[in-house]
Amino acid sequence: MVVVDGKNCSSVDDSKELREEDNTDLRRGPWTAEEDLKLMNYIVNNGEGRWNSLARCAGINRTGKSCRLRWLNYLRPDVRRGNINLEEQLMILELHSRWGNRWSKIAQHLPGRTDNEIKNYWRTRVQKHAKQLKCDVNSKQFKDTMRYLWMPRLIERIQASSAATTTTTNGAVASSRTATADQVSLPYERAHMMMTSSSYTPENSSTTGTSSSDSFGTSTQVSSDLGVEYNYNNIPVNHNLNPDYYQANQVGNNCEDLTVSTPSGYYCNKGLDFQEQNNVNPWLNSGDTSDILWNVEDIWFLQQQLNTM
């Protein structure tokens, strides 16, 4: 038995008496630097798990749940915070269209990102756009907008930034964040085509503005799977991904494993491996880019389109 801060630290499970005693006057709210330090030191020396006894043994006057959350969402060394980049945005949109609010599952495919952060991103950014478009975030219209406009735009911008990086790397031309039209905004003609032309076939977007289907899954030319074909205007087509790829490759929340198991091949094929985006490409990592996906005119245009659906 170990005694820390005057409390029993049995290596076996807690006694009920001890738990009840410790549940009094437990701290809540923001963590202090001292608490963080205690938690980190304890986990470094003893490993994680058994959170209730961990909290007691580490001399932290909080619930085990609170300690676990603090570690997973904040203190863990491989956790990445802030600046969700373009690839990550695309991944979140794609995986959410596939799995819905399965934040933990989605987070497994975003190295270093926590379910909490992804959930917050979705609620604050994505739902904000839905609000701007005056439609429900779960509505078919908004999902269509994400799939056929937002995600292709993300892919365009990823490609554009990749090309800019390549150019810079070659030393020929200095890249600029405002260098290309694609980086600035999606041309209206293209956006309009997406929503109205025959190449934007899916059942839901005829030029008459009627919607004839209630399922993305039945889409014949554009689907939501990661093996998706965005078959318009040079959006890359990838035939290689097995729809079951993700299930087959799910792993735990280990950064190294995630780097391997995420569909990085999908991006690697375009020179956009996660390793690169994390460390090399300043464009991809520079600031929050989500808000510039939409400008006022985009919102206006999309509202017009949605009104005709």
Next chain:
DNA sequence: AAATGAGCCAACCGCCTACTA
């Protein structure tokens, strides 16, 4: 300069499942 509102995010809550004695 102060008041107000919106956005963001860390942390909590409650439910569910898996595990263990």
Next chain:
DNA sequence: TTAGTAGGCGGTTGGCTCATT
């Protein structure tokens, strides 16, 4: 087999920061 507990997950909230009035 069952009751108790820990851990995991998604939903929600509270407080901080910053912009606007």
